[in-house]
Amino acid sequence: MTTSYTTLTISEDRTVAFENQLQNKINQGSLALLVALGYRTGLWKVMSLLEHATSSEIAAEAGLKQVYVADWLTAMQGGGLVEYDPIFQTYRLPREHAEVLTGSAQYEESLRWLTLLGKLEDELAESLRAGAPLSDETREQILQAQSAERSTSFTNQLFQQILPLIPGLIMQLCEGLDVLDLGCGDGRLLLELATAFPESRFVGYDPSAELIAQARESAAAQGLENVAFIERELTAIHAINAFDLITVFDVTVAPQEREEMLQAVQMALRPDGTLLLRELACSRSREENLQHPLSALLLSICSLRNLTGVERPAAGNERGREALCSSLTAAGLGNLEYRLLPEDVLHEYYIARPGVAAETSLSAETAF
Template identity: 30%
Template sequence: MTQVDETKLNELVGRVLGDLGGAVSVPLVRIGDSLGLYETLKRIGPATAEELAAAADCFPRYVREWLAAQAASGYVQHERGSFWLTPEQAFVFAEPDSPVNMIGAFDTAAAMVENQPKVQAAFKTGRGVAWGDHAGCMFCAVARLFRPGYVNALVQEWIPALDGVADKLKAGVDVADVGCGHGLSTILMAQAFPRSRFTGYDFHSASIAAATAHAKAHAVTNVSFEVGRAQDFAGRDFDLITCFDCLHDMGDPKTAAVHIRKALNKGGTWMVVEPMAGDTLEDNINPIGRMYYSASTMICVPTSLAQEAGLALGAQAGEKRLTEVIRSGGFTKVRRAAQTPLNMVLEAT
């Protein structure tokens, strides 16, 4: 019988207990967000459970237990029966435009759990799980997950890091956002560069409908959305084509790269935003890699395997592999133009 190292065992058990605490926090965080408990506590705190319940129009006994769980998790502060959010806690849970708002990650985690039966079955068959067949809230969850990075870096840092692209956008050019999802990235660019014209493409018709409604709600007139695949969308003569966190989800990203190259004007740029990753598993044994590998297992790989070719790059493909795919489309220059802890921005010409 193998001898167990008690110290290592206790360390592992401690880590698993911490993980379980985080896992069971997922529904509580989503309840706090949906009922406005975080936002209300930020506004009125310090407050007792009864005061927060009254302000949020909730039943006090539930709120008291919820606050106790939040305090135990370190998500709210507590002293002598009063609760409040520190500025840092508010930045994570109560400020939608914060660069580190994490609510979308909790929503995505919940959708991953809901997807388990379909993905588990695919482990046996090798088949994929189509994007449109994932849990109903997956699409809004993913949009919300990526929103903080886009809101805080897309226009401010990523586009200025591309060679000459910001000046073109200011003057007025045609742009395609391929794999646009709910259109957040497309609309942010359209708002920032009103002289340019933006078209968002996605193969998921429900996402295109949501993007169209989103643009209408924000009265953005220089943007439109169409159903279209990365391999054969209809538009041509673009000066900039963007792909945000979607190249690794495609079944046939190499054919997409070829088509995108043909759809660009001479001198045009392809901006590829992908999850941050090193080129080897060893490079990605860290908290970011852990999160992305898990999401990739439950979302990205099944989505790719459900499509033709099913290359299944995965969310941690790494810059070297992504560059190979991009170059296969006829691009001769690929460089990392910018990065954040969660994303890398590649510029291809």
């Protein structure tokens, strides 16, 4: 008996094309890490303030060694981020590039996730092999990274773009509101708000004892009396008609806990109160997620959330704006608006109030 096999041929052209594509992706990944290094060392800020400068001048302004800065500049030149004048041996960051790199915090914050994923490579690989969530220590690192995102740049964005999403909110804060921030982390966001709006009263909840301790120390050091920080699970608000505004920025909870948290939010809000929520720009639709300009990073963050154990893996029907809108409506927060900011491609913003809308629309308005 003779067995016939079909000979499978490999296209040499396709193999070469894919290898070139892979090399390009590896090269771009390395370039992204160096772009992140430029943020961490302040080089992008320095270059945005200089017109034409040598590597020595740039290094001196940044307080770094010239030999290392020269290599970084060469890589940035090769990646097309900076320009080089071979006659005068000077580098220049075009104003158009500077506007994108330093005009908002979104890319600096996005790259923090990339570097975090690199640091956690061993833990992520072990978690995948074991089919188990990440360790408590690693989860704490992720919480610290999320807290670090609430940087000065994010605070500026909050005042300039996020709070204005709600007409009249800044004026109301000046006059005096009761505000709760769920998942406040180390409290830096609330401290800025408490300083800017002394007539308002602020409370921050977070389950991390370490972060709450940091927040309390900072508040005491600044002598702020209109802000308080409480170690508490985010589903346990324990308040009725107590807050005019509740903010929830990038809080990671399991689907069931999200339902409980939003129900507690609805009870804690006053009848004319508002929930302002920021979440990843993620959809239930796989095809839509792949169309996102930062799709690989977006899906990497979603995977990281799964591995923390607070989101069930493969819970595609429980993830994304569709599931979130459904949860908000079920919690009695159906008076809902969904907004996008041009300065923040990774996130979506939800403005929800107590009530039931006739129909919840998923088409977003872009705020300028």
